[in-house]
Amino acid sequence: MQAATEKITVGSQVWVADPSVAWIDGEMLKIDGTEAEIRTSDGKKVSCSYAPISIFILSTNFTISSEKKAGCQLCACKLIEFMDAIQSFNQFQLLTSLTFRHIYNVVTKLSKVYPKEMDYPDGGVDDMTKLSYLHEPGVLHNLAIRYERDKLYTYTGNILIAVNPFQSLPHLYDAHMMEKYKGAEFGDLSPHVFAIAEIAFREMVNGGKSNSILVSGESGAGKTETTKMLMRYLAHVGGHKGTEGRTVEQQVLESNPVLEAFGNAKTVRNNNSSRFGKFVEIQFDKRGRISGAAIRTYLLERSRVCQISDPERNYHCFYLLCAAPPEEVKKYKLGDPTSFHYLNQSNCYELVGVNDAHDYLATRRAMDTIGISQKEQDAIFRVVASILHLGNLEFAKGEEIDSAILKDEKSKFHLQVTAELLMCDLHALEDSLLKRLMVTPEEVIKRSLDPQGATFSRDSLAKTLYSRLFDW
Ligand SMILES: Nc1ncnc2c1ncn2[C@@H]1O[C@H](COP(=O)(O)OP(=O)(O)OP(=O)(O)O)[C@@H](O)[C@H]1O
Numbered sequence: 001m002q003a004a005t006e007k008i009t010v011g012s013q014v015w016v017a018d019p020s021v022a023w024i025d026g027e028m029l030k031i032d033g034t035e036a037e038i039r040t041s042d043g044k045k046v047s048c049s050y051a052p053i054s055i056f057i058l059s060t061n062f063t064i065s066s067e068k069k070a071g072c073q074l075c076a077c078k079l080i081e082f083m084d085a086i087q088s089f090n091q092f093q094l095l096t097s098l099t100f101r102h103i104y105n106v107v108t109k110l111s112k113v114y115p116k117e118m119d120y121p122d123g124g125v126d127d128m129t130k131l132s133y134l135h136e137p138g139v140l141h142n143l144a145i146r147y148e149r150d151k152l153y154t155y156t157g158n159i160l161i162a163v164n165p166f167q168s169l170p171h172l173y174d175a176h177m178m179e180k181y182k183g184a185e186f187g188d189l190s191p192h193v194f195a196i197a198e199i200a201f202r203e204m205v206n207g208g209k210s211n212s213i214l215v216s217g218e219s220g221a222g223k224t225e226t227t228k229m230l231m232r233y234l235a236h237v238g239g240h241k242g243t244e245g246r247t248v249e250q251q252v253l254e255s256n257p258v259l260e261a262f263g264n265a266k267t268v269r270n271n272n273s274s275r276f277g278k279f280v281e282i283q284f285d286k287r288g289r290i291s292g293a294a295i296r297t298y299l300l301e302r303s304r305v306c307q308i309s310d311p312e313r314n315y316h317c318f319y320l321l322c323a324a325p326p327e328e329v330k331k332y333k334l335g336d337p338t339s340f341h342y343l344n345q346s347n348c349y350e351l352v353g354v355n356d357a358h359d360y361l362a363t364r365r366a367m368d369t370i371g372i373s374q375k376e377q378d379a380i381f382r383v384v385a386s387i388l389h390l391g392n393l394e395f396a397k398g399e400e401i402d403s404a405i406l407k408d409e410k411s412k413f414h415l416q417v418t419a420e421l422l423m424c425d426l427h428a429l430e431d432s433l434l435k436r437l438m439v440t441p442e443e444v445i446k447r448s449l450d451p452q453g454a455t456f457s458r459d460s461l462a463k464t465l466y467s468r469l470f471d472w
Contacts, residue, residue, distance in 0.1 A: 013116040015137035023137035048112045128156040153191035164222040178236045197233040205288040220270035238290040252293040254369040261363040266313040275301035305466045306459040310346045323356035332385035333417045342391035383469050386421035387462045389414040395451035403448035
């Protein structure tokens with residue numbers, strides 16, 4: 001900050017925080033101690049202060065191994081370097097402890113005035129390290145002016161920042177573009193997700209070592225789309241003509257629609273939000289050709305299976321199955337999504353630009369490609385349908401105190417269909433929903449559940465069925 005404030009004098013061009021547009025540029029009119037007055041480019045006068053910054057690395061009395069301690073101290077040093085680099089503080093306080101946790105909080109209070117870059121190229125810079133001031137308004141301004149010119153990608157060193165275009169830009173990702181980046185040196189061409197895939201691929205082939213690409217961002221930022229582009233590029237450069245019907249790269253790419261059908265849902269922020277984490281591993285042989293792949297998934301959002309709120313949706317596969325060809329809908333005794341409790345808690349059933357009937361067939365084809373047999377596919381959709389029927393079970397008070405029974409004929413019908421689809425004994429299923437087993441060292445006690453308890457047990461079964469299916 002000291003350095004930065006020294007550069008700001010009366011007449012300097014600066015960025016100042018603005019409640020509506022985040023940061024607005026302006027001219028420094030007056031500096032009086034820690035107070036300043038600025039005329040912004042929209043003609044307003046604002047007063048602000050150079051607030052001191054404090055960074056506290058909060059410590060706990062947690063004894064940690066020397067290895068972790070070294071890690072923490074390294075992070076702390078990196079943080080100081082970073083803060084130093086952005087030159088945006090005039091007071092810096094760092095509290096470290098020999099016994100602090102490797103997870104710590106950093107509390108900052110940022111100054112509200114930053115110097116504005118003056119000799120700035122019209123279209124912005126393609127690498128943020130070329131900026132004289134690497135502060136928040138400078139970074140956002142650079143990304144904004146590039147975005148206005150349809151330049152979605154910007155480097156910060158060898159990190160790629162992608163801004164979601166929210167529109168289809170096929171020319172950016174077509175085969176011609178892939179060929180352009182194939183073999184190109186990093187930095188020779190405009191920033192692009194293919195350049196990152198290319199450098200990872202080349203270093204793996206040349207260095208003979210595994211390489212990882214980390215894709216991160218908030219919900220709706222474009223992680224899933226970016227990962228698909230990376231996979232497509234790697235399949236393109238590592239692909240080869242196979243002798244068998246489906247190639248490994250086809251299988252790698254076709255795993256995406258299957259995973260999305262079962263692990264993605266519409267949320268408030270994203271119509272196709274992944275409700276799980278994933279680790280994709282693509283294996284190559286010594287000649288750089290794809291030889292195999294593995295996808296590991298983590299932490300599926302289980303609660304969504306039985307609880308959704310407007311305007312969100314449940315997992316796509318439920319709606320796809322309800323939109324399947326009539327003979328399949330009949331086979332699974334399904335119907336309109338509005339008739340299922342797990343779907344009708346929200347008023348959102350259809351997505352703009354999405355055809356569930358078409359996507360159902362596409363998912364089936366993708367399942368064929370990745371090698372899921374017809375028998376297995378049938379079993380998968382039987383489980384999906386059984387969850388919808390299970391959700392329609394309702395319970396009423398039983399004759400015995402604190403006991404429950406199925407509420408009506410409709411519930412009996414859904415229980416029977418659930419048992420048929422899961423190929424299990426009807427009475428055993430009913431018993432497992434209406435009673436709880438308690439195992440003590442001496443005996444096993446069977447206790448009745450009241451209607452609320454039975455509903456809870458119905459939802460637990462639905463969540464477990466779905467998450468086991470997803471894990472499979
Ligand atoms: N490169 C891109 N080109 C065109 N559209 C894109 C691109 N990246 C993202 N989108 C659009 O933004 C939407 C959200 O992107 P995506 O699903 O990849 O986000 P996400 O970061 O994976 O979100 P979540 O964490 O919720 O799963 C996509 O459905 C797509 O419409």
